[in-house]
Amino acid sequence: MELGPRDKLSQAFVKEQQKGNTIKSPFGDVVQLDIRHLGEKKINRKLPFVRELALNYAGIEPVHEPIPVRPVVHYMMGGIHTDLNAATPLAGLYAAGECACVTINGANRLGSNSLTELLVFGARAGKAAAQLAREDHTDLPHQVLQAQANDEQKRIADTYLLKEGGSERLSSIRAQLYEAMESGAGIYRDEASLLKACETIAELRERSGHIQLDDRSNCFNTELTAALDLEYLLDVAQALAHSALARTESRGSHQRTDYPERNDEQFLKHSMASFRKDGAPRIEYLDVVITRWPPAERVYGTTPAEAVAEKQE
């Protein structure tokens, strides 16, 4: 299990937690990662950073003691919809890497593909953007665009810099969003937990309109950037929770306890969430592009053909 894919490891952790096999720690339940058998030499050669982190941050010497670990969010498979040239549906906007969704990774990214994806699509994005920039854009409606920019600056000033009598603190809304996502859209989710998450996000979005900032200045105002960041966090959380609620199946890192099987007939598609100003995002579906490898059953230790044969026996 130690070298298993991250989603399977996280799920195994939850299963052990439910059986009461995890250990309490000040940071939540943990299991022990034991690498003592590798010996000091091998650890220094192959896992020096792991050793350094364990020593400095947990006071643990992995050569002699097991390391307490628990699952955390590591990577976002979904993201901004792009084509093979990293172009988004918004003309002139390109996205590459973890923030983008070509998709290379589907519902579950393979290890090491994040860095390679960034290199490949970062290059493609740069080339495509440079190509576009070279074209003639004199007919762009500059005045309209400038007016849009001015409107947004006014909105930011009104909502944050000039706001009086706001009742909410930025950091507590952020903390509550974190709690809602962790419990509602975590490693295992179901209809009830996702509905709750969607409700909480809507509530937090409303409350975020009443944030009172301490910092009203115009120079390196990192409280303002954190507030804008929170707006985006709410957007992403909403897209995620509503898409997960609509996806009544399990696939990759999206595991529904109420729909534990994969349903290719209905859901071999990408969830596309579009922002709607008032209310929940619109969820639509885009067919998956299948070229060389047709989807098969996800089995370990046997080939798909063997697994099918085993099942039939």
Place this chain on the structure above:
Amino acid sequence: MEVFRYHPEDDGETVFQGYDVPYQEHWVVLDALNWIKDTVDGTLSYRWSCRMGVCGSCGMMVNGEPKLTCAAFLREYYPNPIRVEPLSYFPVERDLMINIDGFLDKLQSIKPWLIRDEEQSLEDGEYLQTPGELAKYKQYTMCINCMLCYSACPVVGVEEDFIGPAVIALAQRYNLDSRDQGAAQRHQVLGADEGAWGCTFVGECTEVCPKNVDPAGAIQQAKITNMKEWYKKLLLPWGQR
């Protein structure tokens, strides 16, 4: 905690603002700063990112020593007060945020990329390197540009144009890389008074480096190489490098 405050819109006034922060055994100075900003005073501005010692963003002076605030544990100072200031010898933008434009210019000046006389074509495959060749420069690749070494270096404090420890270590990283053929292009910058020769071998840079890069070692190496080159040019004025 006593934290340095400065706002450019406030007539250049600088103050030390006191905050009472709850002590937690596993907290680092960055946790304390985040607690202050989240709970008590959202106007405190500072940089941070990874909070695990790999991004180099959170360097500040803690009780007069340059530290990564994500790696400076409260328990090492408790119960005494902790004084936090922006990194020394850099202009201050605001509160604990410094202006690093000068540093970035110096980094560029040593051409921190692989320089080839001729690029290998894709068909010829990748550049091969033995473990032994990698070992020669690997240590100097560990620099995270946190600039703690600049705040520790007394020469940086008096010579604005001294390119400094991290930059020279990075130049060595490329000069010693078997794939690189650009040492001659870095020679002039490294061999200038503001280059390696500005160093008086105090060694504090290596003392404060959180990634064990040993920039002091890199600088002395650079001096020796530079001197050899100078002699070669003197004795063989028409010879190639």
